[in-house]
Amino acid sequence: MLSKETLTAKLGAVPEAEPRSYHHGNLRTALLDAAERGLREHGADQLSLRDLAREIGVSHAAPRRHFADRQALLDALAESGFLRLADTLRSALAEAADDFSARVRDSVTAYAHFATDNAALLELMYTSKHRPEAPRIAEAAGAAFGPLIELIEQGQAHGALEPGDPERIGLVLYATVHGITTMINGDMIAGELLDELVETAVAQFLRGTRPLRNP
Amino acid sequence: MLSKETLTAKLGAVPEAEPRSYHHGNLRTALLDAAERGLREHGADQLSLRDLAREIGVSHAAPRRHFADRQALLDALAESGFLRLADTLRSALAEAADDFSARVRDSVTAYAHFATDNAALLELMYTSKHRPEAPRIAEAAGAAFGPLIELIEQGQAHGALEPGDPERIGLVLYATVHGITTMINGDMIAGELLDELVETAVAQFLRGTRPLRNP
């Protein structure tokens, strides 16, 4: 690789040179990028390894060097989806105001928009067939939900939430938002209702988990 | 195979006669039955029209007379899934006690168990690609959710729930349960937590949507 592509390669960027030679150089990430586009545009069912190979300009068996089979590619997509979701949630929390209810609302809204903006990807992320690759996915999923569990713990520490297992309490909230987005992505309810429903869910959650002052 | 053929046939059930001649007689329902079994055992991805035809003992092109393509069969499965779900919810409500919170808990629990007992089917029901068959699915889905919306309205009438659009208020509850089951079906959380999480969700819902007496 020390002949002509030295400069671009040094920057860590995609070479993307037109006259490609025998070795692509970045086939794995090129496959993932193309797969993510195809996933968004045509859904996971229509995703074909041969299509991706054609689109990239490589032989149909080349992807096999990077993904053992089709499901391995889908697993990798799911994993990267959780990592991107984790980023999204982290930055939403970083930019959110200080008060607890605002942080809950902002993070939950960020999740909801990520889920509806990446409908096919979300479906993939939550239908990970239990495979050898699954542990990596579960780990990435854990990383995505970590900040949210922390948020619940902070709410409890500040007395805004009732005590109890943070995972159990928080899970119900995230399940709610996930369910809402699933129904929207499945065309069961109109997408315009998203923000309204999320607001309702957050309000119900805050009221339903407030510490009891006058029992 | 089955000894009670004549009796069941009288009830409008599947004849299922062994010595089949040129015409099967019930191929459509036989296909749906076999498909539902395959769906439960191997998932929707592994469902093959040719497999079903082989299993039933019919030529590989025969299913085409009853389902325009593979997706049409999946759509039919999704529709019948919603119809069965509607039955399940109706009978759960019929057997439930009179008080509102018990009715909410029982119906929601029935939904949750249906969803986890029919994981692959639920996935199918909620990922109906928008197709010509979709309206039928949406209609069946509406029929399933009808009794639940009614339940919310009754709760409001009895003063157990805050006023407001019943669909919006109830949707949040059902989205919560659906989200919980999705996470369980996707192995994100342990299945043993189902009842506990559902209880938590119902409790949060009832507390979060109670009318405000002392504002």
Place this chain on the structure above:
DNA sequence: CCTCAATGTAGACAGCGGAAACAATGTTGT
């Protein structure tokens, strides 16, 4: 009884995922 629509069959086709053998290119030890 005869026609006709419904239903099942047979055969063909292209596309796919996967496996194996082969070729070109980097990499590394000496």
Place this chain on the structure above:
DNA sequence: ACAACATTGTTTCCGCTGTCTACATTGAGG
């Protein structure tokens, strides 16, 4: 510098699938 070696891409082949078309069998209604 150069010879093994590992990595990555190619080619070829296989069985399977969904779908299409032409044909066969059957049952129902005039």
